Amino acid sequence: MSDVLHDPRWRTAWRLLFLSVVVGASWLAFSPHPPRAADLGWDKANHFAAFGTLAFVGLQCLAASPRRRWIVLAALLAYGILIEVVQAQIPGRDAEARDVLADMIGASIGVAVHALILRVTAPRATPAR
Structure with missing residues (x-):
């Protein structure tokens, strides 16, 4: 796994x-x-799960650096806003600022x-013999 x-x-x-x-x-x-079947039963839980997953996997896509978490969070903020703008145009869907907040909490x-x-899975240095 490491x-x-x-x-x-x-x-x-x-x-x-x-x-x-x-x-x-x-x-x-x-849609x-x-x-x-894709609904967790609470709309905000859907946002937490989706953006938490996107953040975790997004971080794995970039080389380790002190700025990568800010890059991922900024990109996901933009994506969350884009989703709400598009949803405002889809019949049966609506845009909510609270959804973007839920996205950022999840991220x-x-x-x-x-x-x-x-941190838990970091390879441990083997002692020299």
Whole structure:
């Protein structure tokens, strides 16, 4: 598991996964009537889950740097706003500023979980003999 999270050779796979998650989230966000099976029962929970996942996977797509979390959060903020602008044009859907707030809460949780998991799975240096 550590290799999948820490080895840069996995970055292409993470990028493909990110693209898949963006496509899936976009399909759900832009569908006039998304399937009930994709609903967690509370609209804001859907936002937390989607943007938490996008943040975690998005962080894995970029090389480690002190700024990568801010890049991912800024990109997800723009994506969340875009979703609400588009939803305002879709019959049966409406735009809510609270949805963007829920998106950012979910993304922040995703960033925190990512940092925690990377710390826990960090390769340990073996003592020299």
